[in-house]
Structures are given as structure tokens and as C-alpha cells.
Amino acid sequence: MKATVITIGDEILIGQIVDTNSAWIGQQLSDIGIKLYEIISCGDNAEQITSAIDRARANSDVVIMTGGLGPTKDDITKNTLVSYFNTTLELNEELWERMKQIFEKRGLQVLEMNRSQAMIPKDSTMLPNQRGTAQGMWFERDGKVFISLPGVPHEMKHLMSAQVIPRLNERFTFPTIVHRTIMTAGAGESIIAQKLSEFENNLPANFKLAYLPNLGIVRLRLTAHGTNGDLARQADELEFKLVEVLGDLVYARTDEKLEVVIGKLLRENNATLSCAESCTGGYIAHLLTSVPGSSTYFEGSLVTYSYDVKEKLLGVKNSTLNTVGAVSEECVREMLSGLLQKTETTYGIAVSGIAGPGGATPDKPVGTVWIAVGNSEKMVAKRYQFFPGRSENIKVFSYTALNMLRLFMAGKW
Amino acid sequence: MKATVITIGDEILIGQIVDTNSAWIGQQLSDIGIKLYEIISCGDNAEQITSAIDRARANSDVVIMTGGLGPTKDDITKNTLVSYFNTTLELNEELWERMKQIFEKRGLQVLEMNRSQAMIPKDSTMLPNQRGTAQGMWFERDGKVFISLPGVPHEMKHLMSAQVIPRLNERFTFPTIVHRTIMTAGAGESIIAQKLSEFENNLPANFKLAYLPNLGIVRLRLTAHGTNGDLARQADELEFKLVEVLGDLVYARTDEKLEVVIGKLLRENNATLSCAESCTGGYIAHLLTSVPGSSTYFEGSLVTYSYDVKEKLLGVKNSTLNTVGAVSEECVREMLSGLLQKTETTYGIAVSGIAGPGGATPDKPVGTVWIAVGNSEKMVAKRYQFFPGRSENIKVFSYTALNMLRLFMAGKW
Numbered sequence: 001m002k003a004t005v006i007t008i009g010d011e012i013l014i015g016q017i018v019d020t021n022s023a024w025i026g027q028q029l030s031d032i033g034i035k036l037y038e039i040i041s042c043g044d045n046a047e048q049i050t051s052a053i054d055r056a057r058a059n060s061d062v063v064i065m066t067g068g069l070g071p072t073k074d075d076i077t078k079n080t081l082v083s084y085f086n087t088t089l090e091l092n093e094e095l096w097e098r099m100k101q102i103f104e105k106r107g108l109q110v111l112e113m114n115r116s117q118a119m120i121p122k123d124s125t126m127l128p129n130q131r132g133t134a135q136g137m138w139f140e141r142d143g144k145v146f147i148s149l150p151g152v153p154h155e156m157k158h159l160m161s162a163q164v165i166p167r168l169n170e171r172f173t174f175p176t177i178v179h180r181t182i183m184t185a186g187a188g189e190s191i192i193a194q195k196l197s198e199f200e201n202n203l204p205a206n207f208k209l210a211y212l213p214n215l216g217i218v219r220l221r222l223t224a225h226g227t228n229g230d231l232a233r234q235a236d237e238l239e240f241k242l243v244e245v246l247g248d249l250v251y252a253r254t255d256e257k258l259e260v261v262i263g264k265l266l267r268e269n270n271a272t273l274s275c276a277e278s279c280t281g282g283y284i285a286h287l288l289t290s291v292p293g294s295s296t297y298f299e300g301s302l303v304t305y306s307y308d309v310k311e312k313l314l315g316v317k318n319s320t321l322n323t324v325g326a327v328s329e330e331c332v333r334e335m336l337s338g339l340l341q342k343t344e345t346t347y348g349i350a351v352s353g354i355a356g357p358g359g360a361t362p363d364k365p366v367g368t369v370w371i372a373v374g375n376s377e378k379m380v381a382k383r384y385q386f387f388p389g390r391s392e393n394i395k396v397f398s399y400t401a402l403n404m405l406r407l408f409m410a411g412k413w
Numbered sequence: 414m415k416a417t418v419i420t421i422g423d424e425i426l427i428g429q430i431v432d433t434n435s436a437w438i439g440q441q442l443s444d445i446g447i448k449l450y451e452i453i454s455c456g457d458n459a460e461q462i463t464s465a466i467d468r469a470r471a472n473s474d475v476v477i478m479t480g481g482l483g484p485t486k487d488d489i490t491k492n493t494l495v496s497y498f499n500t501t502l503e504l505n506e507e508l509w510e511r512m513k514q515i516f517e518k519r520g521l522q523v524l525e526m527n528r529s530q531a532m533i534p535k536d537s538t539m540l541p542n543q544r545g546t547a548q549g550m551w552f553e554r555d556g557k558v559f560i561s562l563p564g565v566p567h568e569m570k571h572l573m574s575a576q577v578i579p580r581l582n583e584r585f586t587f588p589t590i591v592h593r594t595i596m597t598a599g600a601g602e603s604i605i606a607q608k609l610s611e612f613e614n615n616l617p618a619n620f621k622l623a624y625l626p627n628l629g630i631v632r633l634r635l636t637a638h639g640t641n642g643d644l645a646r647q648a649d650e651l652e653f654k655l656v657e658v659l660g661d662l663v664y665a666r667t668d669e670k671l672e673v674v675i676g677k678l679l680r681e682n683n684a685t686l687s688c689a690e691s692c693t694g695g696y697i698a699h700l701l702t703s704v705p706g707s708s709t710y711f712e713g714s715l716v717t718y719s720y721d722v723k724e725k726l727l728g729v730k731n732s733t734l735n736t737v738g739a740v741s742e743e744c745v746r747e748m749l750s751g752l753l754q755k756t757e758t759t760y761g762i763a764v765s766g767i768a769g770p771g772g773a774t775p776d777k778p779v780g781t782v783w784i785a786v787g788n789s790e791k792m793v794a795k796r797y798q799f800f801p802g803r804s805e806n807i808k809v810f811s812y813t814a815l816n817m818l819r820l821f822m823a824g825k826w
Contacts, residue, residue, distance in 0.1 A: 013449040015440030016625060018433050022454070027428030036426040038461065039454035041435070048451065055468065212429060274722070281702025282695030285716040289694025292770055292803055300722040303698040303714035305707075309687070309756055313713070313726070343722055357705055390705055 001172060002037040003029050004056035008049060008067035008077055009151060012041045021066045021156055028160055033174040033225070034062060044068055046080045053084060053146070061144055062168065067151030069134035071113040077148055078137070082121050085139055085146075089119040092126060099133060127163040131155045136163060145171065178235045180222040182242060183252040183261075185403040189213040192220070192246065199245055206231075207238060215392055216399030217258060248412055251403070258402050259287040265409055266297035271346035273405070275301035276314055276339040278326060278352040279369065284398045299345050304335070314338030326352050327364050329381045332372040336379055347409070349373050349401050353384075355393040369397045373405045373413075380404070380413050414585060415450040416442050417469035421462060421480035421490055422564060425454045434479045434569055441573055446587040446638070447475060457481055459493045466497060466559070474557055475581065480564030482547035484526040490561055491550070495534050498552055498559075502532040505539065512546060540576040544568045549576060558584065591648045593635040595655060596665040596674075598816040602626040605633070605659065612658055619644075620651060628805055629812030630671060661825055664816070671815050672700040678822055679710035684759035686818070688714035689727055689752040691739060691765040692782065697811045712758050717748070727751030739765050740777050742794045745785040749792055760822070762786050762814050766797075768806040782810045786818045786826075793817070793826050 005022045012019050022039040029036055037060045042048040049068070056063040068077030082089055096118035103110045117133045120126045127136030127149075134150040136159045147164055149156045184192060189211050193200075200209060206226045212219040222242065224235050243250050252261050266273055275284050285301035288294050302313050307326065310316040315338040320330045335350035353369025360366045367386035372379055382404065386396050407413050418435045425432050435452040442449055450472045455461040462481070469476040481490030495502055509531035516523045530546045533539045540549030540562075547563040549572045560577055562569045597605060602624050606613075613622055619639045625632040635655065637648050656663050665674050679686055688697050698714035701707050715726050720739065723729040728751040733743045748763035766782025773779045780799035785792055795817065799809050820826050 012436070013439050013452065014443045015436040015438070015449075016623070018431065018436040019452075020431050023425070023428040023431040025428070026426050030427045036428075037456075038465070039426065039432075039452075041452035043450075052451070210429070272719075275716075277695075277698075279702075281707075282690075282698030282714055282716060283702075285690075285695030285718075286699050286807075289696075289716075289718060290804060290807070294694075295718055295772075299719040300726070301695055301714075301716035301718075302726070303688075303695060303702075303716060305698075305702060305714075306685075306712040309713040312755060312757075313715070342725060344725075359708075391703060394699075394703070 001034045001062070001174065002060040003034045003062040003064060004037050004060045005039045006049070006052045006056060006063065006065040007039070007041045007151070008044060008065060009041075010043045010074070012067075013043050021151065021153060024153070024157065025064055025066075025160065028165060029062075029064075031177065031179060032165060032169060033177045034168070044074050044076055046076055046083070049077065049080045050084055057144060057146075061172075063144070063146045064164070065146070065148045066156050069117075069148065069150045071111075071117055071133070078119075078121070081124075081137065081139070081146075081148060085121065085123075085141065087122045087124070090122055091115075092118050092120045095120070095126070095128075095135065127159050127167075129155055129159055130162075131158045138163075138167065175225055175227055176229075176231050178224045178231045180235055180239045181253070181255045182220040182222070182239065182246070182250055183254075183256060183258070184218045184220065184246060184249040185216060185251050185258055185399060185406070186249050187218070189218055192218055192249065195245055196242065199242060203238070204234070207235075209242075215395040216403070219255070248407060248410075251406055257287075257291075258399055258406070260291055262402050262406060263288070263291050263294055263297060265406065266347070269346075269409070271409075272297050272299050273347045273349070274299045274339055274343040274345040275348065275401075276335040276350040277301055277303045278305060278310070278335075279355045280351050280353075280394055280398045280401070281305060281355075283394050284349065284351065284401055287398055287402070299343050302339060302342070310335065314342070325361075325364075327354055327368055327370055328352075329370055329372075329383070332370040332381055333379060336372040336374055336381075340374070340376060347373065347375050347405060349405055351397055351401050353393070353397055355390045355397070356388055357390060367393055369393075369400070371397070371401045371404055373401070373408045380408060414447045414475070414587065415473040416447045416475040416477060417450050417473040418452045419462070419465045419469055419476065419478040420452070420454045420564070421457060421478060422454075423456045423487070425480075426456055434564065434566060437566070437570065438477055438479075438573065441578060442475075442477075444590065444592060445578060445582060446590045447581070457487050457489055459489055459496070462490065462493045463497055470557060470559075474585075476557070476559045477577070478559070478561045479569050482530075482561065482563045484524075484530050484546070491532075491534070494537075494550065494552070494559075494561060498534065498536075498554065500535045500537070503535055504528075505531050505533045508533070508539070508541075508548065540572050540580075542568055542572055543575075544571045551577075551580065589637075589639055589642075589644050591637045591644045593648055593652045594666070594668040595633040595635070595652065595659070595663055596667075596669060596671070597631045597633065597659060597662040598629060598664050598671055598812060598819070599662050600631070602631055605631055605662065608658055609655065612655060616651070617647070620648075622655075628808040629816070632668070661820060661823075664819055670700075670704075671812055671819070673704055675815050675819060676701070676704050676707055676710060678819065679760070682759075682822070684822075685710050685712050686760045686762070687712045687752055687756040687758040688761065688814075689748040689763040690714055690716045691718060691723070691748075692768045693764050693766075693807055693811045693814070694718060694768075696807050697762065697764065697814055700811055700815070712756050715752060715755070723748065727755070738774075738777075740767055740781055740783055741765075742783055742785075742796070745783040745794050746792060749785040749787055749794075753787070753789060760786065760788050760818060762818055764810055764814050766806070766810055768803045768810070769801050770803060780806055782806075782813070784810070784814045784817055786814070786821045793821060 356366035372381040769779035
């Protein structure tokens with residue numbers, strides 16, 4: 001089974017937007033066992049769209065198109081499909097009534113332009129869109145399937161999940177595919193690969209392991225293809241083995257962010273957290289507060305960027321800053337003590353380092369960071385060394401600090 | 414002049430990475446007057462690559478390929494091009510010597526695999542890559558140009574800017590294109606469009622105005638096509654008019670981030686800044702500290718997420734929190750006073766709002782935010798109302814606060 005994705009829109013070609021739809025669709029299709037043959041992005045132009053569909057039709061069994069379904073003049077996908085499949089449009093009365101009601105409720109005037117969105121090609125199946133006024137369409141010709149979806153990402157995703165994937169599963173028979181995702185923090189890709197070399201050598205031929213590293217986090221994806229009914233059990237066993245080998249590096253066995261896992265741990269323990277951030281400049285607080293409901297366990301962060309504020313707000317000693325400097329074990333320990341005294345939270349994190357490009361010294365190159373985590377009873381501190389790249393360092397430092405807290409809370413430090 | 418971009422790599426098709434290269438290339442080409450006809454993403458497979466090049470060749474004058482130039486087995490773009498153009502590889506001795514030296518310096522062993530990267534197709538022009546070991550290649554056939562670049566974004570961008578764009582400009586004659594970018598903050602796209610309706614109605618036919626809105630910021634792009642030597646002067650005049658109409662909404666006349674402009678303003682005035690953040694959770698501090706060198710003007714941020722920390726660290730009155738609540742004019746004014754007392758910076762920003770999804774009340778829906786900015790002499794506060802969407806609100810609130818500071822510093826408040 002092969003598929004082609006066609007993303008339609010002039011804004012893609014002039015680089016005004018990055019097409020993220022096709023990667024997402026590629027993932028979803030690969031999850032059910034459909035291989036993407038190609039992605040084509042073309043302009044809002046009937047000839048170009050037609051030519052792209054011709055090519056897709058020759059190379060694949062399923063063609064998924066996104067974009068060009070809006071109510072304005074430049075949205076021509078629907079009319080192009082009507083001529084391509086040699087059919088006509090007819091008004092879907094039910095849909096039109098529903099649309100009018102929605103507009104009325106919102107106190108908006110219904111325009112003739114909107115009526116065109118209730119027109120559906122005759123021999124197509126309408127895929128109802130609960131998130132917008134552009135409906136999805138499903139055509140079949142010579143055993144091949146052609147699907148047209150709106151380009152707005154959250155509408156497209158809703159239609160893929162609620163309509164396209166279930167219908168594809170019903171229409172075709174796929175080989176069984178099983179996925180397992182394991183999230184790790186605390187080691188780079190190469191160290192993990194080394195630890196897993198025996199595991200990988202003994203991996204059955206129908207299993208694949210993919211590494212997806214991203215700034216302090218490595219996501220592992222175990223995929224099994226087969227027709228065998230035991231596939232899920234076999235995957236469970238392999239996942240168990242893999243987790244055993246990696247031990248404390250594993251922080252979750254589903255695709256979850258570290259800040260979400262930390263939040264759950266704090267909530268389970270009725271504990272609270274605050275931070276003292278220098279070089280991470282508020283990014284740890286941003287990660288933690290990006291999780292809805294984080295106010296139940298996160299109290300705040302003192303982003304102390306200057307020496308002055310480190311002294312005034314956290315009580316870091318002037319002598320520490322002027323002898324060993326801000327990027328030192330002494331400094332992060334004093335930051336953490338000061339923080340816990342001020343905020344009285346259960347746990348605290350303190351970070352001070354050199355994100356770059358400036359600020360390096362011979363013994364503290366760019367990428368050096370000191371992190372302390374602890375509570376009122378115990379405090380641990382460690383120096384790490386990462387690489388150049390300011391924005392990358394800010395992120396890696398932040399995830400490393402959250403991971404230190406995770407291990408500290410688990411008594412692994 | 415038309416072009417096709419072909420991005421090569423299995424990881425794109427299974428959605429492991431989002432192809433950002435093609436959008437960036439589309440922008441660059443459009444800037445010099447080349448229209449992108451299509452983007453094709455295909456797998457690391459000779460047959461698929463060949464078929465994509467055939468299609469691109471039929472539809473365009475310039476074909477730019479990225480990816481598949483690494484040293485490993487699955488990188489087959491170079492060999493595919495060698496067969497496609499019916500040529501052979503030869504060792505570039507100079508390049509090979511340079512590569513060996515680099516490896517030696519880094520204390521790494523040179524592998525046979527690396528030697529293959531010093532092999533260049535006979536009748537192609539090598540585009541030297543200063544950022545990596547995969548060189549770019551430029552082929553010409555029947556007046557059409559075929560360019561192959563590495564897929565790593567920073568290497569691709571380096572080669573596009575240093576080699577491809579200058580060579581295309583030399584090889585072809587393009588109509589003159591002039592661009593102007595104007596950055597605005599403080600009003601949405603529709604308000605700006607309303608203000609500019611007369612301006613747009615009077616825009617000469619060879620000028621286009623594009624709106625690129627992004628969470629609190631609207632970037633305007635004025636593009637002029639023509640052969641007329643006066644184009645630049647005409648663009649200057651129109652830019653001047655546009656800036657006049659928009660007035661204080663304009664914060665920069667080049668493509669600059671608001672946090673960078675704020676940094677320049679503070680530096681010019683020898684002034685310092687600190688923040689007191691509630692709902693933005695450290696994001697304002699993150700924006701400010703993402704700018705290298707920000708430590709010269711940014712002292713820190715007190716991310717006071719809980720009531721408790723607002724009282725302890727900023728001296729917000731318990732009575733304020735328990736009567737009018739944290740999302741109130743009183744609270745942000747007390748936060749700002751407390752902040753300036755503690756940090757003694759020239760300027761301060763205080764923000765408290767409801768990012769959502771929880772925390773709303775009937776008179777304070779999700780998207781409500783109070784922002785105060787000021788110095789030791791004067792303080793202003795304002796309530797804004799945005800829409801649902803936690804992560805979007807965090808960003809819009811942050812940019813709105815920075816924009817309030819910009820106007821305050823300019824004496825416009």
C-alpha cells in the first residue's frame with residue numbers, strides 16, 4: 001500500500017508557511033502500515049493540481065490532498081476535483097441548514113460565499129468537519145482512494161483521526177503494526193545506542209528501533225510489522241527488556257514530555273517546586289507553566305540574570321561571585337538555599353551556566369553549566385558540559401535540570 | 414523563470430522530520446524573482462529521485478535538490494545524479510587533503526567512507542561547503558540548472574547564500590525585485606488592513622503588500638516587481654507613506670524581533686529592565702534572554718506563579734489577592750512596585766492574566782490579562798482581552814507587554 005500527499009497553496013511555495021501537514025499525515029499513515037511514496041506541494045492552480053493528482057494516481061493507492069477548500073476565490077481545490085472526476089456539485093441541505101444556524105448563533109451574516117462550502121461533489125462521500133466550514137471529501141476510482149481535506153492543521157488532524165484513518169482501516173486490510181514509544185533523558189543518542197547494541201543485534205527481523213533525539217531527550221520508537229497475532233505480546237516483552245537495559249534513563253513509556261512527568265510526580269507527592277534560573281533565563285519556568293494546571297505544584301522562578309539580583313533576591317554571597325564566579329558549585333548551592341528559604345517549596349532547582357556565545361573563560365567554555373536540586377534536607381550539585389549554540393544550550397540545560405530533579409525525587413541521587 | 418525544489422530523505426516521508434528547507438529556499442528564490450512551481454519530497458531511492466528530477470526538468474528552469482549527500486549507505490543522491498547525467502566521479506585531491514587535515518586536527522580517524530565525499534562528478538561545478546563534508550554540486554543541461562545541496566539546514570542555507578544565489582544572479586537575468594519589511598505590534602491584521610485600505614487601493618500594480626501575522630506581531634512585506642530603475646526610490650516612498658499611516662504600530666523597518674529592538678532601546682538609554690511574571694510563566698524572560706548579550710540590560714524576572722510567592726517576593730497585599738484577585742489592576746501595580754523596589758532596575762514589567770484552559774471567571778474569561786509597565790516615576794496599567802489557547806496566550810501576552818514597554822519608553826503612554 002502506497003500513498004501520496006499533495007499539499008496545495010501558493011503560500012507554501014513562496015515560503016510564507018512551512019508545510020507541517022504532510023509530515024503529520026506521513027506519521028499517521030506509517031502507523032497503520034501505509035508507506036508514503038511522495039509529497040508534492042503545488043500552487044492554487046487547476047492545471048498544477050491536476051498534474052499532481054495524475055502523478056500521485058500513477059504511483060499510489062491512496063492520495064491525500066490538503067488545502068484550497070476555503071470560501072475565497074483563490075481556493076479552487078473543490079472545483080478542480082469536480083472537473084477531474086467529471087462530476088457536479090450539489091447542495092447538501094442538511095449541512096447548509098447547520099451552517100446557517102452556526103452563523104446565526106454567532107451573530108454573523110451568512111454570505112453567498114459560505115453557501116459554496118455546503119456544495120458537495122455528487123459521487124463523493126462527505127467527511128463532516130466539526131471544526132470548520134470546509135468539509136472533507138472522499139472519492140474512489142478504479143480501486144484507488146482520493147481524499148481532500150482542509151489545510152488548517154487542527155481541522156485536517158481532526159478529519160484524519162475521526163474519518164480518514166477509520167475509513168481506510170475499513171476499506172483496506174493492513175498487515176498488523178505495533179508501536180511502542182519509550183522516552184529517555186540523561187544520555188545522548190550514541191550512549192544509548194551503545195547500551196542497546198546487544199538488544200539491537202538480537203532484535204527479530206520484523207522489529208525496528210528508531211532514535212529520535214531532541215535537545216536532552218531521546219525518544220525511542222519500537223515498531224513491529226507482521227500478521228502474527230502474538231505481535232503485541234512480543235512487543236511487550238521487547239519493551240520490557242529495553243527498559244531494563246536503559247534503567248534510570250527511561251522517564252516514560254508513552255510519548256510524554258518531561259515537564260508533564262515532573263508535574264505528575266509532584267502532584268502525586270503533594271509537593272511543590274520553585275526554581276532559581278540564571279543562564280536558562282526563565283525557560284525552565286516556561287516549560288513547567290506550559291502544562292495546564294501547573295499552578296497546583298509550581299510556585300515560581302527567580303530568574304536572576306545579573307550578579308546584583310542574585311545577591312539581592314537569593315542572598316548569593318558577593319565573595320562567591322567575585323572569587324569562584326556565578327558558574328560554580330558554590331553559587332548554585334547558595335542560589336538553591338536562598339530560593340528554598342524564600343519560597344518554602346518542597347523542592348528547588350538552581351541553574352547557572354554559560355549559554356554563549358559570550359561569557360566563556362578558559363576553564364569554563366560555552367556549554368558549561370552547574371545545576372543544583374534539592375529539598376530542605378538534602379542538596380546535590382553537578383557540573384555538565386554541552387556544546388556551542390545559545391538557544392540549544394538553554395533548552396538542554398533546562399531539560400537536564402528537570403531530569404536531575406526527577407532522579408532526586410526517585411531517590412536515585 | 415520557474416524552479417522546483419526536491420527534498421530527498423525517507424525521514425521526511427515517515428514524518429520523522431518536518432521539511433523546513435523547501436520553505437526557506439522558496440523564500441530565497443522568490444526574493445530574486447524565481448517562482449517555485451512545485452516542491453517534491455521523495456525517498457532515498459534512485460528510481461524515485463530520477464522520476465522526481467524528470468518531472469522537475471519538464472516544469473522548470475532551475476531544480477534545487479537537498480539531502481542524501483551524507484557518507485552512509487542510504488545516501489544515494491550523488492550516485493543517482495552521476496547516472497542521471499551519464500558522467501563519472503573523480504577524486505578532488507585538494508578537497509581530500511583539506512578533509513584529511515580537518516579530521517587529523519580533531520583527532521579523528523579518516524575512513525574510506527569519508528573519501529567518497531571528496532569524489533565529485535566530472536562535468537559539474539563543486540559548490541564548496543565550509544560547514545560540513547558534503548559539497549554542493551551544480552550541473553547544467555540544455556540551458557537548465559540542477560543543484561544538489563546537503564540536507565542539514567545550516568549547511569544548505571550557507572551554500573544557498575554563498576554560492577547558489579550569487580551564481581544564479583550571474584547566470585540569468587532577473588527582473589528587478591525590491592522588498593521592504595515593516596514590523597508592527599499592538600494591532601491585529603484586520604485593524605492594520607483597515608488602516609491601510611486607502612494605501613492598498615492606491616498601490617501601483619507592480620507592488621504587492623503581504624500580511625504575515627504571528628501572535629501579537631504583524632510583519633508587513635512590500636514587494637515590487639519591475640525593470641524600472643526607479644523601483645527602489647518608489648519603494649522608499651511607499652514605505653515612508655505606510656509607516657506614516659501606521660504610526661506607533663511600527664516598531665522596526667527591518668525584519669527584527671521585538672525583543673531585539675527592546676534590547677537596543679535599553680542599551681542606547683543605558684537602562685536596565687526586570688519583570689514580574691505570573692501567567693506568562695517566564696516566557697518574557699525567555700524572549701529577552703534569547704538575545705545574546707542581554708545580560709547588559711536585563712537583570713532578571715520574578716516568576717511569581719502562586720499567591721504565596723506573589724506576597725513573599727513582591728509584597729503583593731493579601732487583601733488585594735483576596736478581594737479583586739491576582740488578575741487585576743491593583744495586583745499588577747503592586748507587583749510592579751514590589752519588583753522595582755527589589756531589583757532597582759530602570760524599567761519594570763508586571764503581567765497577570767488567565768492563559769487558560771482553567772482559571773476563568775464570568776467577568777474574567779480565558780485570555781484576560783492585566784499588564785503594568787513603568788519606572789520609579791510613572792506607572793501605567795492596561796487590561797487586554799485575547800482568545801482561548803494556552804500556549805498562544807502566553808506568547809501574545811508576552812509580546813503585548815514588551816510592546817507596552819516600547820511605547821512607554823518612547824513617551825507614547
